Amino acid sequence: MFFASAAPSTLFMGFLLVLPTIFFSCTLVSALPFSELVYPNFTGSYLQFIDTSGVFLLSRNRTYKASICNPDAQQINFYLCVIHVASNIMIWSANRDHPFSEAGKVYLTSKGITIANETGNEVWSALPTHSSVNALLLSDMGNLVLVNQANVSLWESFHYPTDTIVIGQQLPVGTSLSGAVSASDLSTSDYQLGLTSSDARLQWHGQTYWKLSMDTRAYTVSGFMVEFMVVNGTGLYLLGHNGSVVVQVVLASADFRIAKLDASGQFTVNSFSNGKWNQEFVGPSDSCRLPFVCDRIGQCSANSASKTPDCSCPSNFHPSSPSSNTCVPFDGSFSLFSACNSSNNGSQVNSSAASYLTIGYGHDYFSNDFSERLEYGVNLSVCQEVCSGDCSCFGVFYENSSGSCYKIENKLGSIISSTSSENDLLGYIKVVAAPSTNFDGNNNSGDQSQEFPLVALILLPSAACCVLIAIGLVWLRRRRISKFGEVKLGHPSSPSSEELDAFRIPGLPRRFDYKELEVATDNFKTLIGSGGFGAVYKGTLPDKTVVAVKKITNLGIQGKRDFCTEIAVIGNIHHVNLVKLKGFCAQGSVRLLVYEYMNRGSLDRILFGTGPVLEWQERLNIALGTARGLAYLHRGCEHKIIHCDIKPENILLHDHFPAKISDFGLSKLLNPEQSSLFTTMRGTRGYLAPEWLTSSAITEKTDVYSFGMVLLELVSGRKNCLLRTQSHSLEDDSTASHASSSSGSGLIYFPLFALEMHEQGKYLELADPRLENRVTSQEVEGMTRVALCCVHEEPSLRPNMATVVGMLEGRIPFCQPRVESLNFLRFYGRRFTEASMIGEQNRSNNAILYSEANVLLTSTAGGSHRSFSYMSSQQVSGPR
The missing domain is CATH 3.30.200.20 (Phosphorylase Kinase; domain 1)
Structure with a gap:
């Protein structure tokens, strides 16, 4: 990175050449901080700069300071820090896991920065190897940078974030923020905010407990791969290629804002103005969702009267001490299970040794929403047996209604007290027998050489017979299954x-x-x-x-x-x-x-119905929401899905919610025979791409075509198949031979009409007349151009849905339709007109309009219009 703004003027450069000697001599007698730059042979300590509280370097605009600091005013642990001056908040620390005392020193040499403790042992260093260091720069954004003679960056603190990022800083995929243990102890805690190619997630001992995309204030904008996270004056963003927004949290405008993973494990976004901090965003907002908020097995309950949750112990457990939230079994004969890598080396892990203490219903665990089910459709004993044989398992949550089994693994955290009526979870904590205290005076266990009791010789055979009878009864019970897999008595059966x-x-x-x-x-x-x-x-x-x-x-x-x-x-x-x-x-x-449930129903009922007209902004929002959903199906989710039946009936609306696509992925439920039929017949009249009837591959561009047809319907407010014209009279020219017939009958094929109005620049002719003067020609032009680009005959000429999203958002210029790839619409128009005329002739006989009952499937591959046929839309896509 080249810091042009930090380069001194030519006049000032000569003076800087002598500064290293001046600075070095001054540091022996002066405690004043330097401005912007420090040069090699600098040595600093807290005692040396005690009059400025350890501050030895200021940014040019005095916004940030570099300091040898002791956070929370304690006098034990000292760190090399970067601090925001106005708020006195620390945004970065160098040696967070290796603090030093007030006698420790910071050295800047031509090799880099080194920190040594009071005994002279190195505790931290930044030593770039590819060039000699010329200066240490503190930029106006708070970035501590080592630069060479050419003012090129060799090392930056922004590339090694701790628990905070600021405006101007990026957090790339593969890096993470780590919380501090406390305000005074900056050591790395067990909480991390990691950035993946699809999301930002909070984790504790490798277990996820929150995702940014699932937060109610976060909005997924596109299906691009995430490349980095930023915070700026307008909000928090996950950005993809070329800075495209993937997920956003829009906030009020602010000049200074930070995103921080605090010591509690919550990820917060805060702004600073008028000398005060304002918390604008926090995740998770429910503090009981923090993994260790009430220590091990502590039961967390929300307290509406205060922001601090209430901690207690669940049933069968009590506090280990009066001042502790950590809970232990009431029954002293049990102790909590220890992990594999503890001193027992996993010796406790076997089915006979492990037992389970229930914590009852009405509880949840932070990882249940993010971890995969251990098992599904099993009974409780199977769930517990799997955990018993796993030395990383500390307990299970079992859902009665589904037979789902969730595992508590790696580390045992707090328990959430849940009041949700949907909660059908029953929690069990894994325990083992406590060490026996039945010793004789020589520290040996009791006499094990006693004779085998006579009563056992009598009872054991009887017990064995009882067990065999019980097994037989269970087997007979499981045979009594109803046609829906239920026992005659109404209880769930064991699954086959x-x-x-x-x-x-x-x-x-x-x-x-x-x-x-x-x-x-x-x-x-x-x-x-x-x-x-x-x-x-x-x-x-x-x-x-x-x-x-x-x-x-x-x-x-x-x-x-x-x-x-x-x-x-x-x-x-x-x-x-x-x-x-x-x-x-x-x-x-x-x-x-x-x-x-989507309470406003499908788009077709609102767009083509007699109710209140959709305003233009609503239509644009619906188009944008549908485009975003398709972009995610095509590129964003783990398994790419081609919808294959995009139409207004499959776009659902809900009050105060964006448009949502339904029926995605259902084509995966077809068997091979149906799948073969699917490749040639799936779709709906008016939305079928030309490649359906050719040997061309069905790709995501097929959805793009259907989406383009939906856009045209959003523009006009009417079905794209046929449009009865009243005031429009198409010019009779050589390129529109169909027009005379259609104008004569008053019926035209709307996609072709849109093409012709685009060629003539008469975009308002396409707009829904119910909008009257509430839409501009430029607005209609934008959506029409996008729609026509989407319905190009050649799939390769159609934009992908991510590009469509960019055009509708205004981030990408509108494409220019290729007329040569839209000429097939003229042939479609002629055939639809012929069908409509047949329908008009039969209307007097109360016949259903032919064009409304049939779908024209036309192949125009390679520009040659081969054959066409009519097929019932019910056959193609089912009832609508």
């Missing part, structure tokens, strides 16, 4: 081996019982939609959550394992512009999916 394997698949969402959904939907009473995969019903869960239940009928996958494998993939896809899959049901041949 096939079901057991399926439910061990990690990542599955909540599993619902069929009867539970039958009750929730009032026996599937309220139909709210239907499509190619089945009908959708409105339902209300016991906690009053309203859901949409899709009863899948056209399903190829019959095996539960295959079905659950695909549902696990779909259930793990989370984005603000995708309808959330809340759960599923797989009993017998029944397959149900439970989605979040």
Whole structure:
């Protein structure tokens, strides 16, 4: 990095040549800090600069200071720090894990910076090897930099962040912030904020307890790969290639702002103004979600009267001491399990030695929302057995309703007291027998040579017979299964081996019982939609959550394992512009999916209905939200998904929420035979890309085409297939031979009309007339150009969805449609017009308009219009 702003003037450069000698001599008698630069042969200590509280260097604008500091005014641990002057907040420390005393010294040589303790032993250094150091610079942004003779950076404190980043600093992927132990002890704690290519996450001993993208104030903007995190005057951002925004937290404008991982484990964003700090963002906002807020097994409960949570011990445990939050078993014959690498070397780990103490219902654990299920669809004993054989497992949480098993691993943290009605978790803490205290006077265990009791010889055979009888009864009970896999008495049965394997698949969402959904939907009473995969019903869960239940009928996958494998993939896809899959049901041949409920319904009902007109900004927001969702499906999620049926019916709306795409990933549920049909017939009239009927590969560009058609409908407020014209009269020219026929009948193919209005620059002719004068020509032009670029005949000419997002956001200039790749619309228009004329002739016989009942599938590969056929839209995509 070249610091041009820090380079001195030519006149001043000559004076600087003699400064090293002057500075070196001055440091022996003066305690005044230097300005901006310190040169080699500098030596500093806290005692030497005691009059300035250890400050030895100031940035040019006096915003930051470099200091040998003792945080919290303690007199034991000293550090090399960079501090914001106005707020006196530390933004960086060099030797956080190796403090020194007030007699320690900082050395600057031509090799770099070295810190030595009072005995002269080195405790920290920054020694770049590729060039000689000419100066130590403290920039106006708070960056401590070693530069060479050419003023080129050799080393920067910004590249080695501690627990804070400031405006002007980047936190790249692969790096992390580490919290301090306390305000006075800057040693690295167990809390880390790590940055991955998709998110920022907080971790404790390698266990995630918070993600930025899941926070309610964070907004996922695009599906780009994350490259770094920044904080600036407008908020907190995860940025991708070329600075594109991936996730953002927009905040009020501020001149000075920091993002910090504090000692408690919370990640905060704070601004400083008028001499006061203002906390603007905190994650997690619920302090009970912090892994060690109440120490080991301490039970955390939110306290509405204060910001400090209440800590206690759960059932079967009590505080280890009156002043401690750490809990131990009430029963003194048990002790908490020790980890594998402790002194027992894992000797406690075997099924017979491990026991479990329950902490009862109404509890949760910080990692349950972020870790994969250990098992699924198993009984409690299986869950505990798996943990017993794992020396990294300290306990389990078992969900009765689904048979889900979650593991407490690596380190035992605090327990969360949960009041959620959805919480069906039962917690168990792993314990072992405490060391025996039954010793004789010689420290030996009691006499083990006693004769085997006679009573045992009598009772053991009887006990064995009882065990065999019990096993037989259990086997008979498991045979009595109803058609939905339930025992006749109504209790859940033990799953078959096939079901057991399926439910061990990690990542599955909540599993619902069929009867539970039958009750929730009032026996599937309220139909709210239907499509190619089945009908959708409105339902209300016991906690009053309203859901949409899709009863899948056209399903190829019959095996539960295959079905659950695909549902696990779909259930793990989370984005603000995708309808959330809340759960599923797989009993017998029944397959149900439970989605979040979108109370405004689908876009087609609002856009084409008779209700209040959608304003232009609403249309733009819907377009942008849909584009963001598609960009995430194509590039952002772990398994790329091509939707293949983008249309207004699959774009759902909710009050105060962005538009969301539904039915994504359901094509994965088709069997091979259906999948073959899918490659040639999937889609809906008016949204089918030309490559569906050719041998061309189906890629994400197929979704781009469908999205372009949706954009045209957002512009016009009407279906793209046919538009009855009243005031429009198309010019009769050689390039629009279809126009005469369409103008004569009053019907045209709207995508072609959009192309022609684009060629003539008459964009307001395309706008929904209900908008009247509430939209400008420039606004319509932008969306129309994007739409036409999306419907290019050649998939390679269509932009990807990330680019579309950029154009709709205004970050990327609008593309210029290629007319030669849009000429196929003229042929489509002629055929649609012919179909509409047939419909007009039959209208007197009360026939359904032919063009509304059929879909034209035309192949125009290579610019030659080969054959066309009509096919029912019901056959292609199912009921709409």
